[in-house]
């Protein structure tokens with residue numbers, strides 16, 4: 359999958375731009391504050407309907423204007439085109455795929471695999487479990503087409519179960535939802551375990567071992583798997599009813615990094631966290647490329663911060679060798695040294711203008 363024609367209007371500091379991206383490597387070069395992150399943000403917004411930097415709606419819209427828009431054509435490896443458009447005003451969002459309104463952003467997200475490596479990547483390892491679960495689940499969407507509907511069914515079942523718990527439950531009413539939560543959680547669990555195993559395998563092959571020792575993820579299902587989930591759900595109804603939500607299930611899963619036999623990200627320095635985060639995202643990329651129907655689009659926003667020169671160069675080299683479309687931003691034009699004769703384009707950004 360790659361993004362071909364791409365248009366931006368009034369996104370942060372970018373007033374209007376229209377580019378044709380390369381299906382291989384794209385470098386976005388510009389000084390600090392020139393609009394590199396905004397450009398990558400535009401691609402991510404188009405592919406997912408969401409901001410990767412958690413920027414608020416009003417901050418996405420260029421000052422002095424009342425509406426931003428991004429539009430583009432994504433092309434699959436079979437040449438099938440998906441035309442996507444996203445517009446945001448201060449109060450409304452209009453998101454369309456082939457001219458039809460998109461009801462759920464997850465429907466588009468499941469179609470277009472996209473991964474981001476940016477200054478927030480390291481936070482993934484230290485933030486709440488939700489960020490890691492979301493990344494794992496987005497990876498699953500791109501590889502197992504049935505994962506999305508299982509995930510949606512689990513969410514619906516949990517919402518219903520929580521409603522029953524809150525409204526003074528009866529065992530009869532809960533039985534149905536207990537069974538459904540247990541069934542869908544177990545299906546998601548099996549998919550997620552498979553991904554974590556593969557990602558751990560790719561991590562063993564990365565150069566992290568030389569730097570830090572063995573690095574892998576420990577996966578927690580969201581319940582004590584020594585007992586069936588159904589048992590946890592049926593035997594904890596009273597305490598769950600008091601707090602009003604379901605305490606056990608795939609929605610409570612987590613991933614924790616293990617480095618040289620010790621669990622926990624807090625032991626690592628900022629630079630080490632960034633190395634581990636980038637290698638983990640690369641491992642997800644390799645997993646999706648090998649197992650999914652489409653190769654991911656990889657957005658890399660200014661890799662340089664907190665990494666020494668040797669690590670930067672190693673990571674950039676590795677990212678550029680990955681299959682699929684890559685869009686990398688950099689302050690330093692010397693990133694161009696990495697390019698060989700294979701397909702690439704270089705864009706220069708100056709005060710929101712891209713050439």
Ligand SMILES: Nc1ncnc2c1ncn2[C@@H]1O[C@H](COP(=O)(O)OP(=O)(O)O)[C@@H](O)[C@H]1O
Nearest residue numbers: 370371390391392393394395396417419420421
């Ligand atoms: N809503 C907005 N309207 C106009 N300019 C904005 C808006 N939001 C951010 N900017 C400006 O955009 C620039 C930041 O662009 P950014 O894409 O982060 O640059 P880079 O990644 O190249 O450092 C800053 O100068 C910032 O003040």
Ligand SMILES: [Mg+2]
Nearest residue numbers: 394395659660
């Ligand atoms: Mg930036």
